[in-house]
Amino acid sequence: GENVEQHPSTLSVQEGDSAVIKCTYSDSASNYFPWYKQELGKGPQLIIDIRSNVGEKKDQRIAVTLNKTAKHFSLHITETQPEDSAVYFCAGGGGAGTASKLTFGTGTRLQVTL
């Protein structure tokens, strides 16, 4: 099955700086890669996703890139704000026979300091 690894486990940036979180996956059949933001005591919230037929996707301050050959994808947050502080999870899945169930990374705790 799919295995997703995520780095770093913690990330501290100053407000206004950029943050980058990286993930690798193992199953070449995976074709869907979402990113979720989870705040304390809440469920994961989808913030952006990318499919394997696309190399990059951007939504305001958030962008995701995908390198299918290397099997890695990254989340980029620019102009970070204190409200960006949360745990971010990458996930992979959607390959044939997976019923689109997702395999998650272990999370990155992002702290944006003033």
Add this chain to the structure above:
Amino acid sequence: DTGVSQNPRHKITKRGQNVTFRCDPISEHNRLYWYRQTLGQGPEFLTYFQNEAQLEKSRLLSDRFSAERPKGSFSTLEIQRTEQGDSAMYLCASRWDRIPGELFFGEGSRLTVL
């Protein structure tokens, strides 16, 4: 609120007791998933339903766990004879299978087994 709804949000129980969690998915979503999340980890897949049919169960789902979705709408997850290792956040997610991959999560039900 038209999101995924889970109840109860918190449950504290003594070892050996049975507990039941309920999930109400987004109304037009025909697929419903249960995940488990322990502290510091990403969500782990437990089981999923397409309409009322339970189509896949993870090896994480021991015989003490049972899930139902009797009318293809809400779902319940029951844990019998709870153990301390069952303490976790139980997350429900739903999606419309015409949009591959995209999962919407509820706020979760946190179980503490004393």
